[in-house]
Structure formats: structure tokens, C-alpha cells
Amino acid sequence: MKNNDVICWVLSPEFGMLIKRCRNRIGDANHLKNSNTTALSTMHTPLYTSDPRDSEDVRIFDIGVFSKCDGPGVRTVVYFQGCNADCDWCHSPHSRLHRSPLLYNVNACIGCGRCGSCENAVHSFTPTHRVDRSLCKRCGMCIERCPRSTHNVKGSALHLATTTMSVASLFEQIAPYTRLSGASGGVTLSGGEALLQRSAALELLSLCKQRGIHTAVETSGLLPTETYRAAAPWVDLWLFGMRVITGENHPRHDTHIDAVLSELSSVSARILPRIPLIPTFFDREDVIESLLRLLNRYNLEEVCLNPWNRDYDLFYKQSGIPLRMPPPTDDAIESCRKRFASLNLNLYENN
């Protein structure tokens, strides 16, 4: 528990429920002003660090295969549902909640209006297709009625992304792909924040390790050190998503991440810091200075730059979650890239 953690309770307009969100960004207040979420209170409370409904089953919103961007070799990536980081630049905002809101892919929609027969009036046509997710019970009837949608198939016009299954079943699904990836690849737990579903994540990691599969976990470093300690024996590589640390505005980041990195370093785990190329956030000189200090402290010589995701706004559009930041210009991205390239770091970029 960190006293300086800043948590806000926000009302999710889609679900009419209160959810906790960590404010871990620079200028949260400004960003909140621009969002449709309503801040109810701001208080110093413990960071949301585990899923309150954690169970034996695992909730995921996607499985990616043949990824070359999520660890060494070719990776099978399991995207866990639920996240406590709430990054402005997040490109899968539907992963933040316990379950993904109904995704609506306007490009696949043929405008037949069959989903308008929804008993909960989620879909209306006035005259364009509007989706009121606050009324959605996730019954899936609209998907069944839609000629362009199939349950559990990505790219459908309507899609409920979150799937719940046993860890054993999940492993059975991904195991063939790990064979395809070969010895140099492996499994990466991503999200969301995978370790929020701690027991499921650990079970999956242990299954992988028992079969000699290389494991990587992508994390924001915002979970309790104890969680990382528990997972460490099963993790070959930590893909450490660096925060915007300045040493001033967010003492939680500095101290907490420092503690987490200290914990992971003590167990000789391999850590690969990953810095997203987000102009005006990560290329601020105070941020760069803080990051370099941190990297030096733990002798982290290799750094991975995550390029700006060109499809950043895709799931905002599909989920109805408002964008918090506009996409940066190409020039801004390039400038950010050049700034990092000028540093004396062993950098490589995911493409």
C-alpha cells in the first residue's frame, strides 16, 4: 500500500457502475476534464492491485499468435482482461474493465437494423446506428441476430470480446501455437494487466514452464512487489512498460517502480524496459532524465521502444470509450523517436 497512490472512482457510462481507476498520468485532472467519465471523488487509497472477482477461471479478451513484438522470437500473446493502469495512450481501452463493453465495428455493419430488436434497447437508429452500452446485459442476442457477426469472432460487426475459460482450457488452446513458435519463441501474458488475475496468471505461467515454454509477462509495474515475487519463478522475461516518471509529480511511480525493479533484480529475472513513443509524455526532458537514472540503477542496458500504434483509436471507436488524447502528428512521433535515438542506450524498436 502506498499512501501517495491516487485513485479516482469513476462512473462508467456504459455500465452504470462504479469502477476504480488509478490516476497514474501526468496532468490527470486536465485529462479527466476532457473525458466523459465523471470523477466522483479523489482520495488517497490503495492502488487497485488485484481483481476483486478473481476466480479459478481466467478472463481474456484476445489471443494473438505469431507476434514478433512481444518478446523474443515468435510469441503467442494472451491478453488478459482488466487493467489498473488507465494510460491515456492505451490502444485497447476495452481491456480496462472487468469485462469488455460491446464492440461495434461500423465497417462491418450493413445497417440491416436486425440488432434493433434488442429487448434492452441497446441499439437504436436515429437515423444512424447508436449503441447505448449502459443498457447492455451482454446477452449476445444482437450478435446472434446480426448477419455480420459470429460469437467470439473478432472483426464481427458486434463483438463481446471478453471470454472466460479455465486456465487448462486456455493452455490447451495456445499450446499448439507455442509449438509453431518454436524454441526461440514462447508465451507472453499481456493485457490489460495480466497479473491482476494473479492466480490464473500464475497457473498459466507454471503450465508453460512445466512444458519448457519461454514466458514473458508484460506489466506496468504497478502491482504489489509481493505479486511480482510470487510470479518471478515462472517468468523468463519481464516486459516492463515504463511509466511517465519525473520524480516529482508522481512519487508513487518513482518509489513503487523502484521497489518492483529492485525485487525483480534480486531474483535475477531478465527485465526489458519498454518505452512507448508518446510525444509530450515520454520525450520530456525530466521524464527522460528520470528514466535514465532508473535504468542505470538497475543496469538495464537494453531498452525496447514501442512505436506509436497507428490504430490507436480503433477500439475507442468500437467500444464507445472516449479518447483522452488526440493522435500525435507524424512529425511529433518522429521527433520523439529521434530524441530517444540520441540517447546512449542500446535501443531497438518493435515493428
Place this chain on the structure above:
Amino acid sequence: MKTTELRNGMNPRIKVLYDQLIDRAMGDRSEEWFTPEMFDDVVKEKKPDSRFALWSSIENCSVIVRRAVAIDRMLIAMTDPRNDIKTRTAEIQDGDLLLGNMPMGSNGLGKMFPRFLNDDELRAGSITNRNAASLFGHNTMNYEELLRDGLNKKIKTCSERLDELSPIVNEGKKRVKSCRAKYEKACAKYGHDTPEVQTSLYELRKEDGILIGNKRKFDFYWSVKLACQAVIDYAGRFADLAERKAASTRDEKRVAELMEMARIARKVPALPAESFHEAMQSICFFHIALHASMNFISLGRLDQVLNPFLEKESDKDKALEVFECFILKCARRLNLNNKYLVAQDHVDYATVLGTHPYYIDQKAGVNNFLQNIIVGGIKPDGTDATNSCTFLILQAIENVNLSTPGIYVRVHRNSPEALVRKVATSIYHTKNNPSVLNDEVMIPSLYNALMQDEEPTPEMCAKMQELANDYCVDGCWEPILNGKSDWTFGMMVGMLAVECALNQGASLQKDDALFRGAKVAPTTPVPQSFEDVMNYLNMHLQFFVDQSVMSLFLYYTIDENAAPSPLFSAYLEGCMEKGRDKASGGANHNIGGVVIGSVPDMVNQLAAIRRWVYEKRKYTIEEVCEAIRENFGTDNSSPLTPQKRALYEDIRIDFDTNSPKFGNNDDEADSLTRKILDMFYDCVQRSAVFGKRLFQDPAPESEWRKIAALRALAGYTGLPLGWTFQIKMKVTAGIGTFEQYNWQGRGAAASANRLNGAPIAPNFSPAPGTTRSGVIGTFNSLSKLKLERFAAGVITDVCIHDEGVTEEVLTQLVREFVVNKGGMMTVAIGTRAKYEEIYEAAAQAATLSDEVAVALLSRYAHINVRIGGWQTPFITLPLDHMRNYIDRPTTVEHAS
């Protein structure tokens, strides 16, 4: 040898030849086709063979002899400088290391050949749709003997046999003449139908039968001799051309090359080959001769045949270069511009495929030449067959990356790691080659097929195991024995049987002149349960399989009189020993396959019907049949009430998106697939027994008349083929569509995931757009189906989105396929966006000037895809085929 020792990519010589090929292929090739006036007309020719002048003129010779003469005429025409102005068949391109050129021709555009059938034969063949163009191809050469012995030895053998037979035939003629005289005398003396006349007639027929048998043998050896000599002469003429070209060439290096090529052409194929270059030239001449004579025969296990020559070769890069020249030779007939195809349409009504008028997808077959190379696998003795030449061939194919010749790699559990990696590397770089044959499935399936009707003695088992171990595929993907079997097959569309099961034996395609639809099978009741549906499906499948199997036997009653193959038969095991052409049952092994298409559509349709009609009872079977007949209400001109239209739309959505799908590791769909496959396989076994009883096996005396009556009812009144041709047909089952999925779909009513007349699923692959659980989901489904019983082949086309695909992933993909017991696999790597881009370009090109269109399309000339039976340049596909491909790339994603 390691693959890393070989050159990656084309060297300057090959690149120049490649560019010339592509340039030519992008242009108008209609002028390059042979025309009838370029040949001497065989049937009018009056030059009897001086030594064996049994008939007064060639016109009176048997079909097979006339055909052999026609082969010679064709090869002469190909080196005639007057013809070469247009056909370019006598050309020696700068830099080329091999002599000989293919004349224009393809599966989809047809063939040109000197006429050798007379008017009566053509008229008689009109009822069976068989003539010279009916040559089936679809077989494979084993070039081992040709390279080892040369054609001269074959000719010598023929001459010896002819010398033996000549006096026998002459003696037989005398006997027949004498018997005829006795018979005529008896007729005059005793009148017809008297015992004396019957006795003399019996004697006459007996002697005549013996004479005909010997004449057949004589003509066979004669025709083989003529055909083989024609190929030697063809090579000799090219040697002359090379020497003449050398005389007018200044570049000394090139002069030396031309003189060496001339030397080789004077040696092979007449004599045994000694070097790799000689071996390739020998194969090249013979392959060209086969294809030029309308017989599209495949190349077989070339790595096995060529490796001894490669081992002796010190300059491996030279060997690679020669092989690349060979690939370019084989690909010489490519057409890459759709604008110029109509003028090249030379397809005859009787071209291939059974006794029906031509009905295959011509446009899809424009660049199909039925020429595959098979590498890897195991040897007849069961040991791994991978060798240095395996890698050389794969490297050459990878470097040149053309759609033809096709390349298949046989892979098994213990295939060397390096081979699997090389396969993956080649697929990665070419995006479509090679295709994979799984020995773990194909060998047991062929072994079991070969053991049909055989006593399982240890000797027989060992013999059949050796044959199965040595299998290869023909010009598409049908498994056959390596130069040891004659193959024929029939195709059927399973969806028609499903429609019949639902619609009382009638098609569900709407026809306003009919009540329920076209009656294509026996009437069955309206199904009251899903069990009923499956029972009726079984009955209709049996009906269609019976038709198909009986037609396999019927081929053998016709083809020897229209389309014999003396050149190919010379090297098909059994023919020379028996003195019989393959069309007369000369091959030691005869395999006939029944290949069913649209199984994935059958599964999707039946799974939906089970769920929504018989389990959830949301719709009645009558409503579903009506919806299908009305094309799910999508035709706005159809007078339907809004309620009905809404109902049909509901049915369509439930069928399309809310039902289990084939090839997605869905237990419900997979168990249904297994049931359908069991049913089909059992039908083929039953039909095989029935067909053999009718057509092949001599009946016991007590059943003779009954069987003969049945045989006549089936359209054949002759003696059992087991007697006349010594045929022992092994009937096999297979699953796939070849390139026919668009064409066959036209005859199928609407079903889950497709509208009326839309393409059926290609081969044994998920219908485009229905892959929900990635390639692995499909492999998992295949693993449940016991595919090692489908000896006529079962092939799955995989199209993977290129994002994230690496050589390592492809390596493992091949391994997974083998382990999961898929039968055969083709892989195309592409993206929906790229295919859409080419589709748009192709549509646009049709409206542009030639020059602009060529510039636009040539950017995509290197992109090849699999269309069921073969690889083909994507830009040459008809637009409907392109559209079908656009939905195929799967990102190998899992359901979320």
C-alpha cells in the same frame, strides 16, 4: 550437400531468361499456337513403314500407330523454320542451357496436334465424347529407365519383339484367311445356322481373335518404336540448330556452350545420360515430346532420379543453373494477360474428364500444364529419401518462383530437420511453394488401397508396401504409383446429395418449370428427423458414387480406340512386358479414384439443419428447403411476402453465423464431418465391389448371363475387363475439388455461407471466411477424421495472412500438419488487402490500353496462389476466383 552451398536468387543468365519469359507471357500469344496447316495430315499420308508394311497405308493402320506417326509429325513441325516464325518452337534463346521448346497448350486453353483419327472414328466417338483430345494426362513418368538406358535400348527391344511377332502375325493372317475361306465355303454349301457353319465360324473367330491379339501387340511395339525414334530425331534436329547458331555466334563462351548443347542433344535421349546436364536434357526432350503430343504427364520424383548425376557433378551451381533453365522451359507456355486468352481457346468438346462434354473451369486452367515435381519422402525400402538433389530442386524452384512446374515435398515424422526447414524457407520466400504431402497419411492409404482383392501374404504385403512407399502425385494432386500405375478418376459434388436428401431426390435449385427441382437421384421421403436426413444422404451418396465408379471402368472400353499413349506407355511399368498400351490395360496397376467435393459445405449445411430444424426446432425442413430454393430471399425480384423474406433471412443468418463450422476444431462439426467421410468411404467400397462384379471380374458360369445383362444395362456389352485387359482396378476415395470449386458451385443451391451458384469450399478447406480458430483449429479438426484411408488424396489449402509469419513458424506449421495427420497441404501467404489490390487492378486492366494494362499487371506477375489443383499466377485468375481468394487469408487468430 547443405542448402547454404547453393545460390539464393537468380543469377544474371537466369534473370534474363526469366524476364524474357514474363515479357512474352504478358503479351498476346495467340499467334504462337500451331494451326492445322502446319502439320502433315496423318490420315491422308501414304507412306507405309517399309519394314513392317502390314497395311497398305498409314490411314489403314491402327489408331495407336497413326498416333505414333502423328507424334513424329508434331515434333517435325516444331523444328520447321517456317512454323518457328510464329510458334518459336525451334528457338534457342541466348543464355539457355537446354534445347527444345514446348508448343502452346494448357489444360484450360487446349492442345493442338496433327489429326490422326479418321472420319468414322470421330463420328463414332461423338456418342461417348471421346477423341484424340481426350488424352487424360494425369500420370507421372519415372525417368530412371530413360536416363539409365536411353531410347535406343527401348527401340531395340521393340525391334526384337516386332521381329518375333512379324512371322506370327503373318502366319495368323494366313490362318484367318484359310478359316474365312472354309467358313464362306460352308455357308455356300450348307446354308447359315447349320452346325457345319457354326463350327467353321467358331474356328474363324478363334483364329481371328488370336490374330487381333498379336496385331495389337505388334502395333504397340511398332508405335513405341516410331514414337521413341521421333524424339531422338527431334533431339538431332535441335543439335543441328545449336550448331548452326554456334556458327553465327561471336561470343566464344556462348559458342562453346552451344556446341556442348549440340553434343548432348546428339547423345540423349538416344543413349544413357552420364552427367547432370545430359540427364536434364534427356528429361527435357522427353517431357516436351509428351506434352507436345497432348499427353500432359508429370515429372515424378526427380530428386531420386537425378541425385546420382548430381553427386558426380563437381559444379553444383552449374547444376542449379541447368535445373533453373528446365523450370523456365516447363513454364514457357505461361499466359499472364487475360486480354489475349479468347483467341487462344483450343479446347475441344472431348477434352479430358470422362464421357461428358468438356465441363471444367477453363479460365482457371489457363496456366495449368499438369507437370509436378515430387521430392523428399521415403524410398521403396522405407528409408528416408531426402538427398542433395532434393535441396537443389527446392532452391531452384525458390529462386525462379514460377507457378509451374508445381512442386510437392513428401514429409514424414522422421524427415530431416534440414528438409522441413528448407520447405518452410521456400514457402516463406515464394509465398506459395512447395506443397506438402504427408507420408504418414498417404502411404498407409495407398497401401490399404493396393491390398484390395489381394491375398495378404508376406510377399504381397511387402510388395505393396514398397509401391506405396514410392508414391508420388500427378499433375494436380492425385496420389499414384511412381511410373507404375495408370490412373483415372471421377468427381462428384457432395452438396447435390445433401440437396437430394432434403428434397426427395431433387436439386434445390429453383426452376420455375419444375415443381420441386430437377430430379437427379431416386426419390426418398421427406426427412422427419436428422437421422432420416443422414440415412437419405447415404442413399444418394451411394447413387452418385455408383455412377462415378462405373464410369471409371467405362473409360477402358473406349480410350484405346481414341487416345492411346505409346510414348508414355513405353516407360509405364507393365506395358512393354505385356505389349499393351496403357489405354488397353497395359499398366501393372490400375487405380481409379472417386473424389468428392464440397464436404466442408455439406458439414456446414447439415450442422445448421441439425441445430435449427431438429434440435432447436426454430424452423421446419420445408421452410428451410423453401428458403434455399428462394436463395434465402436475396433475390428482390422474387415475389415473396415480407414475412417470408424475413423468415428466409433469419434462416440464412442462423445458418451462416450461428452454427458449427467445418475445420474449426468444433467437436459438433468435426463429428459430423467424420460421419460424412465414413459414409462416403463406405459407399466407395460398396461401389467398388459392385463395379468390379459388373465390369471387371469374370463371373462364375452360373451367374454369367445375369452379370452380362447388368453390364449391358450399365452401357457396356463387352467381355469383363479382367479378361480383355487383365485389369485389376483398385478403387479409391478422395476429397477435394481441384480448381472446380467455382464451377461446381454453380450447380449447387444456396447453403450455409453461400448463395445459390456461389463457389463451394475449395478442396478440403474451410469455406473462405469461416475460419474462426486459425490454422491450428483446422489441423485439429483434420486429426479427428482418420484421413489415412483416402488414397485418392485429401488436400487442404491454407492461406495465411503474412503478418507475423516467419520461417520458424512455417517450419512448425509443416510439422503440426504432419503430426495432426492432415493428408496434403498447400500454403499461400498473402493479405486480403494485397489480393483486393490486384483484383481492382485486374478489373481496371480490362478497360485499359494494352501497354498500360501490361505495366499495371506486371507488378503482380510474381504472385502465385493455389487454386485447388495447382498453383497459378493470381493476375490471370478470373475475377470470381480472385474474389474467392480475398476472403481466404486467415491471421491464424484464435477466437477471443
